[in-house]
Amino acid sequence: xxxxxxxxxxxxxxxxxxxxxxxxxxxxxxxxxxxxxxxxxxxxxxxxxxxxxxxxxxxxxxxxxxxxxxxxxxxxxxxxxxxxxxxxxxxxxxxxxxxxxxxxxxxxxxxxxxxxxxxxxxxxxxxxxxxxxxxxxxxxxxxxxxxxxxxxxxxxxxxxxxxxxxxxxxxxxxxxxxxxxxxxxxxxxxxxxxxxxxxxxxxxxxxxxxxxxxxxxxxxxxxxxxxxxxxxxxxxxxxxxxxxxxxxxxxxxxxxxxxxxxxxxxxxxxxxxxxxxxxxxxxxxxxxxxxxxxxxxxxxxxxxxxxxxxxxxxxxxxxxxxxxxxxxxxxxxxxxxxxxxxxxxxxxxxxxxxxxxxxxxxxxxxxxxxxxxxxxxxxxxxxxxxxxxxxxxxxxxxxxxxxxxxxxxxxxxxxxxxxx
Amino acid sequence: xxxxxxxxxxxxxxxxxxxxxxxxxxxxxxxxxxxxxxxxxxxxxxxxxxxxxxxxxxxxxxxxxxxxxxxxxxxxxxxxxxxxxxxxxxxxxxxxxxxxxxxxxxxxxxxxxxxxxxxxxxxxxxxxxxxxxxxxxxxxxxxxxxxxxxxxxxxxxxxxxxxxxxxxxxxxxxxxxxxxxxxxxxxxxxxxxxxxxxxxxxxxxxxxxxxxxxxxxxxxxxxxxxxxxxxxxxxxxxxxxxxxxxxxxxxxxxxxxxxxxxxxxxxxxxxxxxxxxxxxxxxxxxxxxxxxxxxxxxxxxxxxxx
Numbered sequence: 107x108x109x110x111x112x113x114x115x116x117x118x119x120x121x122x123x124x125x126x127x128x129x130x131x132x133x134x135x136x137x138x139x140x141x142x143x144x145x146x147x148x149x150x151x152x153x154x155x156x157x158x159x160x161x162x163x164x165x166x167x168x169x170x171x172x173x174x175x176x177x178x179x180x181x182x183x184x185x186x187x188x189x190x191x192x193x194x195x196x197x198x199x200x201x202x203x204x205x206x207x208x209x210x211x212x213x214x215x216x217x218x219x220x221x222x223x224x225x226x227x228x229x230x231x232x233x234x235x236x237x238x239x240x241x242x243x244x245x246x247x248x249x250x251x252x253x254x255x256x257x258x259x260x261x262x263x264x265x266x267x268x269x270x271x272x273x274x275x276x277x278x279x280x281x282x283x284x285x286x287x288x289x290x291x292x293x294x295x296x297x298x299x300x301x302x303x304x305x306x307x308x309x310x311x312x313x314x315x316x317x318x319x320x321x322x323x324x325x326x327x328x329x330x331x332x333x334x335x336x337x338x339x340x341x342x343x344x345x346x347x348x349x350x351x352x353x354x355x356x357x358x359x360x361x362x363x364x365x366x367x368x369x370x371x372x373x374x375x376x377x378x379x380x381x382x383x384x385x386x387x388x389x390x391x392x393x394x395x396x397x398x399x400x401x402x403x404x405x406x407x408x409x410x411x412x413x414x415x416x417x418x419x420x421x422x423x424x425x426x427x428x429x430x431x432x433x434x435x436x437x438x439x440x441x442x443x444x445x446x447x448x449x450x451x452x453x454x455x456x457x458x459x460x461x462x463x464x465x466x467x468x469x470x471x472x473x474x475x476x477x478x479x480x481x482x483x484x485x486x487x488x489x490x491x492x493x494x495x496x497x498x499x500x501x502x503x504x505x506x507x508x509x510x511x512x513x514x515x516x517x518x519x520x521x522x523x524x525x526x
Numbered sequence: 527x528x529x530x531x532x533x534x535x536x537x538x539x540x541x542x543x544x545x546x547x548x549x550x551x552x553x554x555x556x557x558x559x560x561x562x563x564x565x566x567x568x569x570x571x572x573x574x575x576x577x578x579x580x581x582x583x584x585x586x587x588x589x590x591x592x593x594x595x596x597x598x599x600x601x602x603x604x605x606x607x608x609x610x611x612x613x614x615x616x617x618x619x620x621x622x623x624x625x626x627x628x629x630x631x632x633x634x635x636x637x638x639x640x641x642x643x644x645x646x647x648x649x650x651x652x653x654x655x656x657x658x659x660x661x662x663x664x665x666x667x668x669x670x671x672x673x674x675x676x677x678x679x680x681x682x683x684x685x686x687x688x689x690x691x692x693x694x695x696x697x698x699x700x701x702x703x704x705x706x707x708x709x710x711x712x713x714x715x716x717x718x719x720x721x722x723x724x725x726x727x728x729x730x731x732x733x734x735x736x737x738x739x740x741x742x743x744x745x746x747x748x749x750x751x752x753x754x755x756x757x758x759x760x761x762x763x764x765x766x767x768x769x770x771x772x773x774x775x776x777x778x779x780x781x782x783x784x785x786x787x788x789x790x791x792x793x794x795x796x797x798x799x800x801x802x803x804x805x806x807x808x809x810x811x812x813x814x815x816x817x818x819x820x821x822x823x824x825x826x827x828x829x830x831x832x
Contacts, residue, residue, distance in 0.1 A: 180795070182795065183795040186569045186570065186794075186795065186798075186800065187569075189569050189570065189571070190569040207572060207573070208571070208798065209571045209572075210572055210573045211571030211572065211573060213571075295768075296768040296770020296781065297770070351676075352676030353657070353661065353676040353679060356676065356679060356771065357656075357657045357679050357681045358657070489798075490798070494796050495781075495792060495796055495797065496779075498772075499772035499773075499781055500772070500779045502770060502772035502779075503772045503774065506682060506683075506771055508772075509774075
């Protein structure tokens with residue numbers, strides 16, 4: 107009896123192994139199969155269409171998996187689960203140095219790839235290229251140009267705290283005339299920590315500094331706080347929260363925040379050029395562009411532009427060549443370029459790509475970048491833990507009105523001092 | 527092969543698929559989890575990612591983290607409220623649908639249906655109700671004007687957010703618990719009620735002295751189910767409040783409605799400390815076992831056999 111049982115168990119185990127093996131075998135000999143995991147659900151459809159075209163041209167198959175959409179369900183979590191299961195994708199996304207450290211052992215050196223020469227924003231470490239920039243993105247204060255001209259405000263003047271304060275005050279007094287509910291569409295709810303503790307936080311880190319300047323970041327990481335900079339930043343946060351719609355600010359989600367701007371219920375939007383498809387879907391036709399953040403009293407003439415995420419190749423992958431080809435084809439084939447710019451609406455990070463995205467805000471980012479008026483994205487030099495679990499609740503407290511500005515400054519200072 | 531052997535073979539043959547699955551997805555991961563909670567496991571390809579034993583460090587760090595302690599407190603509070611509300615509502619519903627009511631089967635189905643909707647979907651539906659529908663109601667009806675004031679948004683304060691979690695939890699689970707009560711109430715012999723009626727007992731006396739003792743067995747089950755369900759609450763928590771709004775506990779700003787499961791999840795996947803998350807899960811498991819054993823043994827004493 108015992109023998110029979112043992113035999114049965116072995117057979118069950120073997121059968122499942124055979125079935126599991128069957129799926130993978132198809133890949134290696136003829137067309138290879140690569141798995142790509144990325145974090146933009148909004149381009150999932152376009153990417154899958156492109157993968158189909160790529161399959162027809164090369165005979166290789168690319169399986170696209172998209173994870174993401176809120177700060178509680180992220181790509182990083184899926185990668186951890188897949189890594190533990192021994193099912194790591196061949197191409198996946200990292201967002202910066204903290205992610206790089208997480209996967210350091212399996213990220214392939216791509217220094218000798220053809221696309222490296224065409225871009226200036228690849229992810230590099232110690233002189234070696236590791237990450238393929240997915241796109242260029244940027245954010246500032248998106249404004250409704252029609253509304254500002256109606257209110258007699260020149261967007262070019264908006265580049266410091268004082269200019270924003272008087273502009274917000276003026277717009278606030280003209281609410282009824284302009285038909286708006288609030289001046290700025292800002293979100294600081296529990297799901298929207300990425301707007302406050304990632305994007306807005308970056309104003310403190312890089313606004314007004316030369317591109318790539320890490321001085322403020324390094325100081326904060328050592329627990330040293332520049333109180334003048336933090337005080338001015340707190341003024342800016344207070345200003346944004348004060349003139350925001352309180353319902354959207356405290357409990358609204360992404361749709362509510364972008365919706366208020368797209369339906370002309372707010373004159374400003376604190377988001378980046380990735381909202382273009384959402385605004386298009388809402389049939390908004392007014393003119394819009396980006397203005398710099400006013401987080402400082404001195405003028406800061408530039409917006410935050412960078413490549414936010416990078417494709418990296420898993421060095422343990424069996425199909426490294428196919429994965430490399432997939433990335434190269436995206437840059438050097440007509441279909442690949444068409445996917446990046448026209449289908450996915452992204453700003454290309456490659457100089458050989460001559461197409462331009464159609465979205466107004468994407469064009470605005472390109473314009474700022476062309477003029478060289480850009481500040482870097484430094485928020486990814488802090489861990490996700492620090493941003494999402496330490497800073498986000500502080501912003502939320504301030505937005506709810508549970509704490510005042512002095513307490514906000516005190517808690518922020520304490521949080522940084524806890525870093526060393 | 528004699529008959530005894532044949533029966534045995536069939537027994538194991540039918541059991542094998544379930545047993546195999548149970549061992550693979552419950553037993554092995556459970557013991558692996560306990561093992562990992564004593565290591566620095568991170569499931570990543572970090573440069574320094576060799577597996578090392580760290581003793582009780584993960585447990586020590588957990589108890590020094592204010593967010594873990596806070597989660598324990600808020601989860602206990604939520605559990606007490608949720609168990610009381612679900613059972614009270616379920617019992618009332620069960621009494622209603624076992625009385626002489628027209629269309630009672632339709633009511634039974636209606637009350638049960640929320641249980642068939644997934645918790646994530648339910649959370650998003652109720653988030654819409656709390657964030658959009660209720661304020662809109664305040665705009666339409668002048669008397670309820672205060673509802674449209676952003677200061678009164680249900681999900682903008684910790685206290686009312688916990689209440690919201692309890693409301694949604696009750697809405698989701700009361701129908702299911704009601705079904706258990708219905709089965710128990712219908713199992714009470716009619717003759718007891720007839721005898722009581724002849725003795726001149728009124729409805730309340732009948733309920734207190736016959737129904738309650740006779741369905742005590744059901745109380746054991748429902749209390750256990752609701753207790754465990756509330757303690758383990760995760761999906762509604764994620765989708766309805768996402769842990770927010772924030773609160774300040776012992777001088778540290780943290781998420782105000784982050785129940786234990788969500789706290790474990792955030793520790794593992796946002797803080798990237800999988801081993802520490804696992805340690806918290808072990809603590810969570812032990813606490814849950816102790817509490818439910820106590821609850822079942824207390825309830826068992828109150829049961830009566832006919």
